[in-house]
Amino acid sequence: MSIVNHFPVLAVVVLLLFAYLMPLLMRWRKEWCVPATLGAIGFSLIASLYMMWQVMTTGPFMYQMGSWAPPWGIEFSIDYLAVFATMTITIVGLIVIYYGTQDLLHELKEQVMGWYYTLYLLLMASMIGMVLTNDLFNMFVFVEICAIASCGIISIKESRECIEAAFKYLVLSAVGSGCLLLAIAMIYMVTGHLNFTYVAQALPQVMDLYPLNILVSLALFLVGLGVKAALFPLHVWLPDAHSSAPSPSSAVLSGLVIKVYAIAMIKLLYKVYPPELLGMAPIMNMILWMATLAIIIGSMFAIVQDDIKKMLAYSSIAQIGYVFLGVGLMSESALQGGILHIFNHAIMKSMLFLSAGAIIYATGTRKLSDLKGIGITLPVPTIAFSLGAFAMVGIPITNGFISKWYLALGSLDVGRPFFAAVILVSSLLNGIYYLPIVVNAFFGEPEGAVAEPRPLPRQMVVSLILLGSGVILFGVFPSLILGVVSKAAQSLLGLL
Amino acid sequence: MFISPFYAILVPILGGGLIALLKEEQDGPRNALAVFISILTFSIVAPTLPLVLTGEQLAFTAVRISGGLSIAFRVEPLGVIFAILASMLWIFSVIYATGYMSHEHHRRRFFTFYILALSATMGVAFSANLFTLYIFYEYLALITYPLVIHEQSAEAYSAGTKYIIYCFASGALVFLALFTLAGIGGSLTFSPTGVLASAVADNRLLISVMFFVAIAGFGVKAALMPLHSWLPSAMVAPTPVSALLHAVAIVKTGVFGILRIMFYIYGVDTLRELGVANILAIIVSLSIIVASVLAIKQTKLKSRLAYSTIGQLGYITLGATMLSPYGLIGGISHIVNHALLKIVLFFCAGAIITQTGATHLNQMAGIGRRMPYTMFFFSLASIGLIGVLPLTGYISKFYLLSGSLQAGKPILGFVLLTSAVLNSIYYLPIIISAYFTEGSYDKPNGLESPPSMFFPTAVLTVFCVLFGVFAHYTTLPIVNLVVTNIFQ
Numbered sequence: 010m011s012i013v014n015h016f017p018v019l020a021v022v023v024l025l026l027f028a029y030l031m032p033l034l035m036r037w038r039k040e041w042c043v044p045a046t047l048g049a050i051g052f053s054l055i056a057s058l059y060m061m062w063q064v065m066t067t068g069p070f071m072y073q074m075g076s077w078a079p080p081w082g083i084e085f086s087i088d089y090l091a092v093f094a095t096m097t098i099t100i101v102g103l104i105v106i107y108y109g110t111q112d113l114l115h116e117l118k119e120q121v122m123g124w125y126y127t128l129y130l131l132l133m134a135s136m137i138g139m140v141l142t143n144d145l146f147n148m149f150v151f152v153e154i155c156a157i158a159s160c161g162i163i164s165i166k167e168s169r170e171c172i173e174a175a176f177k178y179l180v181l182s183a184v185g186s187g188c189l190l191l192a193i194a195m196i197y198m199v200t201g202h203l204n205f206t207y208v209a210q211a212l213p214q215v216m217d218l219y220p221l222n223i224l225v226s227l228a229l230f231l232v233g234l235g236v237k238a239a240l241f242p243l244h245v246w247l248p249d250a251h252s253s254a255p256s257p258s259s260a261v262l263s264g265l266v267i268k269v270y271a272i273a274m275i276k277l278l279y280k281v282y283p284p285e286l287l288g289m290a291p292i293m294n295m296i297l298w299m300a301t302l303a304i305i306i307g308s309m310f311a312i313v314q315d316d317i318k319k320m321l322a323y324s325s326i327a328q329i330g331y332v333f334l335g336v337g338l339m340s341e342s343a344l345q346g347g348i349l350h351i352f353n354h355a356i357m358k359s360m361l362f363l364s365a366g367a368i369i370y371a372t373g374t375r376k377l378s379d380l381k382g383i384g385i386t387l388p389v390p391t392i393a394f395s396l397g398a399f400a401m402v403g404i405p406i407t408n409g410f411i412s413k414w415y416l417a418l419g420s421l422d423v424g425r426p427f428f429a430a431v432i433l434v435s436s437l438l439n440g441i442y443y444l445p446i447v448v449n450a451f452f453g454e455p456e457g458a459v460a461e462p463r464p465l466p467r468q469m470v471v472s473l474i475l476l477g478s479g480v481i482l483f484g485v486f487p488s489l490i491l492g493v494v495s496k497a498a499q500s501l502l503g504l505l
Numbered sequence: 506m507f508i509s510p511f512y513a514i515l516v517p518i519l520g521g522g523l524i525a526l527l528k529e530e531q532d533g534p535r536n537a538l539a540v541f542i543s544i545l546t547f548s549i550v551a552p553t554l555p556l557v558l559t560g561e562q563l564a565f566t567a568v569r570i571s572g573g574l575s576i577a578f579r580v581e582p583l584g585v586i587f588a589i590l591a592s593m594l595w596i597f598s599v600i601y602a603t604g605y606m607s608h609e610h611h612r613r614r615f616f617t618f619y620i621l622a623l624s625a626t627m628g629v630a631f632s633a634n635l636f637t638l639y640i641f642y643e644y645l646a647l648i649t650y651p652l653v654i655h656e657q658s659a660e661a662y663s664a665g666t667k668y669i670i671y672c673f674a675s676g677a678l679v680f681l682a683l684f685t686l687a688g689i690g691g692s693l694t695f696s697p698t699g700v701l702a703s704a705v706a707d708n709r710l711l712i713s714v715m716f717f718v719a720i721a722g723f724g725v726k727a728a729l730m731p732l733h734s735w736l737p738s739a740m741v742a743p744t745p746v747s748a749l750l751h752a753v754a755i756v757k758t759g760v761f762g763i764l765r766i767m768f769y770i771y772g773v774d775t776l777r778e779l780g781v782a783n784i785l786a787i788i789v790s791l792s793i794i795v796a797s798v799l800a801i802k803q804t805k806l807k808s809r810l811a812y813s814t815i816g817q818l819g820y821i822t823l824g825a826t827m828l829s830p831y832g833l834i835g836g837i838s839h840i841v842n843h844a845l846l847k848i849v850l851f852f853c854a855g856a857i858i859t860q861t862g863a864t865h866l867n868q869m870a871g872i873g874r875r876m877p878y879t880m881f882f883f884s885l886a887s888i889g890l891i892g893v894l895p896l897t898g899y900i901s902k903f904y905l906l907s908g909s910l911q912a913g914k915p916i917l918g919f920v921l922l923t924s925a926v927l928n929s930i931y932y933l934p935i936i937i938s939a940y941f942t943e944g945s946y947d948k949p950n951g952l953e954s955p956p957s958m959f960f961p962t963a964v965l966t967v968f969c970v971l972f973g974v975f976a977h978y979t980t981l982p983i984v985n986l987v988v989t990n991i992f993q
Binding site for chain 1: 639647650665669674685
């Protein structure tokens with residue numbers, strides 16, 4: 010029995026353990042906080058890479074908590090989608106908190122720094138748990154931890170907007186959690202199981218007896234996870250929450266947290282509910298139309314913003330639409346595109362938020378109209394921002410292009426070119442709000458604080474360079490990640 | 506292994522980087538470096554001409570992205586024509602720009618992007634598939650934006666915004682066609698016989714629609730009416746930009762894209778079967794006539810040249826839509842001929858603007874006295890565009906007319922003749938008023954414009970004559986090769 014066999018659970022538990030150690034370390038050995046946090050997430054990263062290697066070489070496997078076999082014990086399902094998601098979460102999470110170690114010092118009071126690391130580690134643990142778990146109730150627990158930790162890393166800033174935004178988020182997210190709990194109860198009522206595999210086996214048998222219960226549970230899942238993933242029109246909390254939070258929080262919330270709920274949704278739709286049920290209600294079409302509206306309206310809202318972080322937040326609403334578009338189209342390429350976009354968007358949006366954070370850190374301004382000429386005085390964050398902007402528009406050799414390419418091909422595969430047109434229109438809309446910023450940044454004359462920015466600490470620059478090279482690397486060599494993504498899509502569609 | 510397209514793209518990128526490293530005041534080294542890089546690029550590209558004439562083709566895949574997507578290059582006749590033309594004219598334009606820009610601001614930025622644009626143009630020329638072409642097409646738009654807004658005046662910014670919106674809309678249309686055709690036909694690799702023949706039967710309507718989507722996409726850059734309006738506004742850019750980019754590189758990229766779509770993706774047989782080329786011919790004919798009429802109404806010299814460009818680019822597309830060998834020879838050779846003639850016209854316009862400050866046509870009365878040689882070059886080039894022997898323009902017009910008869914569409918020949926008449930209506934009065942009207946201009950002291958501007962113009966004018974007289978030794982052999990491949 011070696012330790013690597015327990016990596017699935019350790020990836021979560023180590024993070025939880027360090028989360029609770031943080032306040033203690035803060036009082037006792039302040040300088041240990043940062044290395045301990047980085048070390049814990051680094052461990053999870055190694056664990057997820059190891060699991061990825063295992064899955065890619067020997068195939069998906071199950072991990073039983075305490076060797077209790079289901080349906081009594083809780084299971085973790087380590088499949089292609091799960092390892093893909095844990096890898097995304099740990100890589101991006103590590104880079105973001107490495108950046109945060111410097112940025113947070115100026116955004117937060119010193120005595121809450123330890124609590125921030127606690128909340129951040131809890132958030133990471135809950136996200137990893139959510140994508141690994143194979144149990145409905147366990148998933149609900151992680152959803153709750155995730156929601157509370159997210160509220161925590163927003164409201165920790167103690168400004169009026171942050172508290173207000175966090176409260177709004179808390180209320181809406183509680184409604185979402187209520188829906189989820191009710192949905193889980195309904196499933197449990199008709200099947201008597203909570204384990205995904207057992208529920209999936211039981212549902213086709215009871216579908217004729219209790220069709221309404223099952224449909225309502227699906228609707229409740231859609232609403233509950235939709236609120237949390239900010240799927241249009243359930244997105245109202247997102248712009249305030251993501252724009253007022255400290256920049257590393259925004260990066261991780263926009264880049265990772267909303268995607269995790271999308272992954273939970275994918276697992277439920279493709280692995281738990283029987284395909285015949287999807288024929289009973291136009292659920293996939295509803296998701297498609299919500300995604301389409303999200304893409305178009307999110308981009309339109311983003312165009313009129315003057316606050317850099319608010320614009321990025323609205324853009325996230327549009328981008329989560331792409332993920333759900335891939336989920337709803339039910340074709341292999343589209344699902345690949347959607348899943349791939351989870352990863353690509355995690356990289357580019359966290360990079361955009363972090364470069365916005367760096368600009369705010371160095372100049373103190375967050376108004377887009379004040380950022381003239383910033384490309385000359387602050388080249389690294391501005392170039393990173395421009396790269397992110399190009400990726401959002403979907404210019405080739407950035408990773409954004411690849412996910413759009415697969416989504417577009419997918420929509421043609423199923424004979425619905427309308428959605429390919431939606432992707433194109435949204436690319437143009439993205440161009441309308443991102444490119445003027447880039448132009449302004451490089452061709453204006455710097456004034457005021459923009460002309461003499463504070464120097465950026467090494468941690469911020471390194472994080473931005475890492476994420477920026479990721480955007481190019483996965484744009485030119487998408488096969489690095491496509492292997493696991495296409496396996497995930499195939500196994501979800503039952504083609505493997 | 507000698508992979509010339511790769512170096513032709515790489516050298517200007519590195520060169521642009523080096524230029525960006527020099528300081529704003531280091532004009533001498535920068536100018537020398539810019540000229541050196543363009544000469545180096547030309548000398549890399551030039552050997553491909555004898556290579557393709559012997560029938561050999563070099564192919565090179567840089568990156569396989571995924572699925573059917575790859576960034577790949579290929580040295581084949583049509584690309585070689587465009588690459589040699591562009592890299593040759595780049596040398597002259599860079600020399601000209603060193604003189605023209607000597608009193609302008611932001612020279613470092615200007616030359617950096619001017620040289621980078623060469624790289625994107627080489628990429629377009631040597632693309633082996635539609636995806637690679639699309640990438641370089643988009644990058645060309647991004648790289649040339651700083652050149653369009655160079656003046657940084659309100660007018661320049663609004664022209665720049667218009668330019669970038671048109672370019673991205675055009676890119677989006679090309680992208681739409683790109684993935685649709687990839688979805689239907691599978692392959693996007695250019696082949697002189699087209700790649701869609703087998704897929705037409707099942708998807709006739711979609712393929713026909715995508716033809717117009719792709720043509721509209723590239724048509725924006727080719728300034729096909731009614732998608733042309735960015736071009737006259739972009740004339741606010743410095744004249745070397747107007748000359749090179751808006752008479753040669755960018756607009757010809759659009760035309761080049763149209764040719765690639767028509768003959769290398771769709772193929773002659775597919776086009777004949779779909780019958781889409783006739784509809785395009787009507788649109789292009791209207792574009793030619795309307796642009797020529799609008800050119801007459803322009804009072805600014807550069808705007809008149811811009812509208813004339815729109816009309817002349819129409820000739821190339823018109824030649825392609827005839828789907829006859831002669832028509833295509835005329836169209837492709839007009840890529841070369843129009844580039845030579847129009848760049849001379851723009852160089853003359855730039856010399857006039859810097860030396861006398863005259864931008865409007867009514868300020869140019871009697872300017873022949875102040876700038877006799879420049880106006881002489883201008884007159885030669887403009888009668889060349891009208892199609893007078895022995896300048897190079899007549900070759901393409903002759904073939905275009907023969908092509909229209911060969912294709913059994915004499916009406917298209919009539920369009921060409923009408924346009925020639927209109928051309929003379931808007932060019933000849935400029936020449937007449939320059940030489941035969943009293944103006945307030947005096948004779949020049951010494952050379953009428955700085956040598957770096959005068960000699961490129963003079964040499965290119967000589968080229969215009971040589972390419973006309975010796976067409977059978979210069980453009981026509983390789984153009985014939987392209988057309989034989991297509992019409993097999």
